[in-house]
Amino acid sequence: MNTSNTLDINCDLGESYGVYRTLSDEAILPLITSANIACGFHAGDPATMRLTVEGAMENGVAIGAHPGLPDLQGFGRRRMEITPQEAYDIVVYQVGALDAFVRASGGRMHHVKPHGALYNMAAEDSKLADGIAEAIYQVQPDLYLYGLAGSELIQSATRIGLRSVSEVFADRTYGADGKLTPRSQAGAVIEESGQAIAQVLQMVRDGVVISVDGTLVPIKAETVCIHGDGANALAFAQELHRVLELEGIHLSAFGLQDDDNR
Template identity: 60%
Template sequence: MPSVDLNCDMGESFGAWTLGQDAEIMPLITSANVACGFHAGDPGVMRQTVQLALRHGVAIGAHPGLPDLVGFGRRNLDISPQEAFDMTVYQLGALAAVVRAEGGQLHHLKPHGALYNMAATNAKLAESIAEAIYKVQPELKLYGLAGSELTKAGEKIGLKTAHEVFADRTYQHDGTLTPRRQPDALITSADAAIAQVLRMVQGGWVRTQQGPEVAIRADTVCLHGDGAHALDFARQLRTALAQAAIEVRATPAVAPSAR
């Protein structure tokens, strides 16, 4: 039976502000990417999100982002590879401590927003993020855009990686995501998004904005939990995957190979 992981960005509330429907969506996913305080989240939200994930048996991942609360970590910042390393170590360490305090085990790391997209095409940034994981907790799995510099960097250093695809985003001819500020960056039709997921998981390809189809590896599918219809879409996608006999589960992380 084919299988795929469903991951979702979680714990993105901050102080008095609530974002997303974490409690409702958590039972529908298999991996949660928990914001670590730079682009969203705070210590209390991190703890509550970890507790929620543990309650539902969901794999827990660190979701480090750029230090940009106002821009929700989606604005590019001109950071150096060393800064990327330091930001990743800092945020990974914070969430790892919360998870340990709650009696859980950290499973993966997935960069957020602009940091994720920058590392997908910038080998130096990608290598710094992979190096940070390797030095802090090398048994973690690195989630990155399928076929990107991020997954290449993880595999090069000896990390286990998960090639990620997106249900509600359109793709460019080189396999990158269409930037959010461009027209048609988001897929707003649930039927179209589900059809894209099934093509990627079952067929290993995705249709690009330019027309041609490109090969793609789909280990894990990202669901955006902050959308207005996120909960309904998550339910519809789970139903569609079940009907297609695709098992939904988090893949295990493994010990790293020697460098």
């Protein structure tokens, strides 16, 4: 349960590269409080990184790095066999790249959220999670690590002394173990916006989510992820933002409730 009545809305952005362009980033930025910006491995390129950083700063949105596996063709959603050292190295590389753009624009980075398969692998594998958390801590120890609520990522952050934020998903279903339903399975993605919004409200208000088998699973909701690459991404972001404000839920990046310098 989120007892503070404050919620962060984060979105994965900056996933254009080369001649491929996503369409919703500019319109979504005013509706969110945190942006996870692709760093070139699963998506993104230098120009897109710069432009997305600038857009986030213009909208007062907290800036986070979104490091993924080096798999552009698979959009970082295919699992790869990597060691904890390799996880450390690719996260240091990508966080450093985005941080350079943030500093060049006169801003500061707020968080790191691993992407796709890297995120899901580290949510289950404590050694991979430790590699990621250690990378973030060594680069900039005051950053937040965004990780799946109740996962190894959150536990690794605690062990290393890194601040963490427990993440839930608006448009994904959950298993009875509190893990996300794999995208390879039917029903992994919630297509109906009303169902997704109802799930968010239940997670925030009641601290539980209904799993795919009907089990009530306890969950800690400090930030909710919406995806910026779907066909209805903008419409969903608008509706979720509207409903949360009507419910009296204050929207702010985690840790910045009293700080306008994002």
